Amino acid sequence: MTRMKTYATGLCVVAALAASPTVASAITAQAPAPAGPAARTVTAAPAPTAPAPAPAAPALPAAKGPSAQVRTVAPGERVHAGHGVRLWLTEEGKHWSTPGGGENFRSVTDGNLDLTTPGVTHQAEGGTKRVFHSGVHYGTEDAARVTLTDETGRTTDAALVELAGEPGWGAWYVTTPAGAATHTVTLLDSAGRVLAQLPGRAS
Known part of the structure; x- marks a missing residue:
């Protein structure tokens, strides 16, 4: 009887030992031992790049209207002056025609202009909607701009044309809305x- 109890006890110990790895494995799988602090590589976020400053805008030249550059024309060359008007120059002076078929002339050789002194003339014609202005400037090679200023203070730039060489004169023209009573030409x-x-x- 004593031998049988000892044998039974031994079986229990062996069974317990045999079961121990399985239990240990199960515990290890369910709750792993905490590992030491893992090494981490921290990469600093790049500092935000400030946007490149916009290039400075080039300085703009002073606005001088269409007469900032004087157009050189050949004798008799027709210039489209707007609204059906044609203007041309000859050595004798300024010519222009209107849509109605009229043709006009302003002489620079009839002795009425002193071509040795700076000056400017003004002719105007038009209807109820617009007026065509033109004239001759003379007596200087420095002419670069002609303006019309009406009685309200509104200023309009004219276009300038001249013959090649140094004739000592040129012409200007511009169209304005009708309604102004007077215009000063500069x-x-x-x-x-x-x-x-x-x-x-x-x-």
Whole structure:
């Protein structure tokens, strides 16, 4: 009887030992032992890059209207002056025609202009909607701009044309809305200095 109890006890110990790895494995799988602090590589976030400053805008030249550059034309070359008007120059002076078929002429050789002194002339014609202005500037090689200023203070730049060489004169033209009672015509050089002025007159 004593031998059988000892044998039974031994079986229990062996069974317990045999079961121990399985239990240990199960515990290890369910709750792993905490590992030491894992080494981490921390990469610093790049500092935000400030946007590159926009390139500075180039300085703009002073606006001088269409007359900032004087157009050189050949004798008899027709210039489209707008609204059906044609303008051309000859050695004798300024010519222009209107849509109605009329043709006009302003002489620079009839002795009525002193080509040795800066000056400007003004002719105007039109209807109820618009007026065509033109004239001759003369007596200076520095002419670069012609303006019309009406009685309300509104200023309009004219276009300038001239023959090649140094004729000592040129022509200007511009179209304005009808309605202004008078216009003052001013001749200026490229620096804005007044060379000559024709006081306000009815258009």
